[in-house]
Amino acid sequence: MADFRLPPLNAGERIYRALLHLYPARFRRAFAQDLVETFRDERRDADRRGIPAGAFWLTTLQDLVTQSFAERISTVWRPRGRVGALTGDDITMAAIPLALNLSELRLAARRLRRVPTFTVATVLVLTLGVAATTAVFSVVNGVLLRPLPYSAPDRLVALTNTLEVSGAEITDQSDASVMLYQERARAFDGIGAWRDRDVNLGASDADPAPAERLSAAWVTANLFGVLGVRPSLGRTFQAGEDRVTAAPVAILSDRLWRRRFHGDRAAVGKRIVVDGVSREIVGVMPASFIFPRSSPELWTPMPLDPANGQAGSFNDRAVGRLRDGATVESARADLARVLPRILDEFPSGIPPAMWEQAHVRPVVASFRDSIVGDVSRLLWILLGSVSLVLLIACANVASLLLVRGESRQLELAVRGALGSGLAGIVAQCLSESFVLAAGAGVLGAALAAIAVRTLASAGGDLGVPRLEQVSVDGHVLLFTLGVSALCALLVSIIPVVRARHIPIAMALRDSTRGSTSGKPRQRARSILVVAQVALALVLVAASGLLARSFARLRDVRPGFEPTGVVMARLVLPAANYKSAASAMQLYDRLLEQVRAIPGVRDATITDWVPLTSDHNDTATGVEDHPLPPNGVPRVHFSIDIDGAYFETMGIPLLSGRTFGPQDAAHPPLEAVVSHAFAERYWPNGNPLGKRVRPGLDGPWYTIVGEVGDVHYEALDKPAEDALYYPLVQHADSASAATRFVSVLVRAAGTQQASVAAGLRRTVHALDASLPTYGERSLSQIVDAASSRARATLLLLAVASALALVLGAVGIYGVMAYGVTLRQREISVRIALGARPSQVRRMISRQGVTLGLAGVAVGIVLALGVTRVLRGFLYEVSPTDPLTLGGTCVALLVVAVLASWGPARSAAAIDPADTLRGG
């Protein structure tokens, strides 16, 4: 009926709806919607009554799995819908408790022990499938499903803005907007903000350890309150402490507290020196406190200045707690109502018309999404891939069970004849499946636990948020239990359904002759193999595409020469370096001394190292491209450098020259532009001599040189338009940018370690209070830029390898069994004069046919499925014919190889033996 509406489903409901595919299609078409609605009702009810999610899902899954199984059996067995008559339901319902009976399980275990090859093979295959699925699910659970460690985390929202300056852009909040919202927004219980920064922790009487550089964060006084976290010692910040005029305080992280104060509870009340300012310690945060993408060791209150808020600098990550009854939409509307007042309260030197032009609009999104948003699709894709492997494994095992069933027909027939009825037969099949699946479940969970621990320790390198806290916990074990039970049922469906067809009397009579009754099983096994090959093709195709994409990514030239360059970061505190002259003096002496270190070819200083988290873009004016009145100038990447930058980094100078020696008293009003920048503004002309300026006013800078493009942001995005300015730009004060710098040193390959040490020593000799930090080589940085692609590829490659092996084993099994079935026929052929090569060819043809069928089905599936990968591929189309073609060929080769063994054994049959024994 068209008059129904289903509100958007949440994650749990989507999973439930997907699982409904366990039901037969007819039932699903009729009742899927009702089932989802009822699921939602039950969920609401369970939440209201305080039933934990785990228990709820357990009952739901148990109902789903048993009922879907029973429904499928019923559709095979139902004579006609009779509410009162005995149906497949009753048989199944009777069989399940019979099967779960402990003595029945023990008997099943004993039977399995008697066929060790079969048991080991089955458990192994299932274990691989279960382990892979469980491991990936642990990650999905830990990263996506687990609630955030704050109180009532689904009431937390992230506040950002969209801007339209040069294209749409997403930004954080500014100090001004944070203060404005705190004052006027009504839809929130509280809005807090966070800004990452690095500080120098100095030595003091209370804290004699040497100076070190720390990552820290500025937070509003209410931030911890908004998140709902309590300190482990002392207190958090109080209202009013986040003003420029307030007394300086600080909160330590658990790590810092143990390191510098050795866990002394009397640390609260002591003082520490941060960036030259003495602060009182008021509290310590517990070790379990985390904030996304940030691990500071120290928090200080944000120095907000209501008289001076800057509306145009978007540096603060803001989190809000929704008031009861507010929704994301109503909160957004509330902020949209308030935001236009910002320039009234915080003029910030921005003309109102320009603010209008920029179309600043507030965006409210769930806090969770802002943390895991960009990985969630990737993780679900990975989960989908390992599920494919699991399905292939189940198909493989079902196939093995069919063979086993064939050889046990007599035994089952006897049992049926002795009166335990169909229920007994079903129970026997089920109990073995349960034992096998239980074994696989336990081993799989153990294997997954190991894999997960390895992944978690790789942690942040993979760029997956929250990965460090992923573990195989209660939820994951529950999942493993569910998956194992599902496997047990899936692999028993075919044998159980077949059990109905056991012609008891015939079986008792013709126990030695199996050729005719083998045919339906052989067909079933062939179908299973085709399915396995098809699924394997999808996985291998996905891996292939990712591999090509990764190779393309690796081929991208970053625009500079990373080998041989090491870097170290440095910050000059404003307190000690008040003027540009003092900063430049330090830099000049530093570079002079570093260049004298043996092994150093060149050295330079910059404020932005490509492919790191550095970032600085500025609205730029171009003299001969004037803006319309109240137009907003375009934003470009701006990098402050000294003259030796291009030489040291190996960036080609295309025309003109670089900066000369920089004199703080007479700053050179010169700039250098990248090729992309020149192409944008002067496509057929020469940029040299033209003038640009950072910001809306101030002096014009003359372009003196043009250099090659560099990827500053990412390798898989185009190289950006960039402008290079000299380190010293303002004669009167050292601007903030030039105090946060990185020193880059190009050294002969073998000398890198000693050069890095030499750099450290030189800095220390010049100014003992300046620690260096962030020491790395540029090669490491370039590698890290493609690390996530590499990790994804690795995981998918492992899954594909598993799929290929399982597919090959499947084909081999079917072929080998086929040879046994056709032993008589082959013997007759050989006796009648067929040559070994002809026999081999006949058998191989069968294998290749199976392979071809699998490939055909697989290609159709792959074309549909690989579309999902679109966002992850770099310059490779999801239907790339080369990759897909190669995958088909690979699988056909596997099919041929897998048939080789059985073909040989077929050719080696001695006809005399077989025909005599018949």
Next chain:
Amino acid sequence: MPDLPTPDDFLPLKPDAFYVLLVLLHGERHGYAIMREAAERSGGNVELQAGALYRLLARLLDDGLVVESQRRPAADADDERRRYYRVTALGRRVIAAEAERMASLAAAARAALRGSPAVA
């Protein structure tokens, strides 16, 4: 022409089916409401999970004891429109027949107990 089913074809009714029909005798219900009421009325003896309920409804629908009614907004949900079910005339006759059967069983049992030697 195929024989039309008589109520006796459906006896004895399993407890699940009995309670579902009983609930529907009190008026149209949607799936979740049937689950809750059946549990209530049977004092917890009939606890249907979602899958079991809809499979039972499928049988009842196929056999003509229950029929879908027009979708309407659920009284207790926002604006979702749920599928409502109601009992048919045949369904009523079946439950009446079952009630009678149970009544006669009960009567026979009571008579037998009264006439038998003293129950300890």
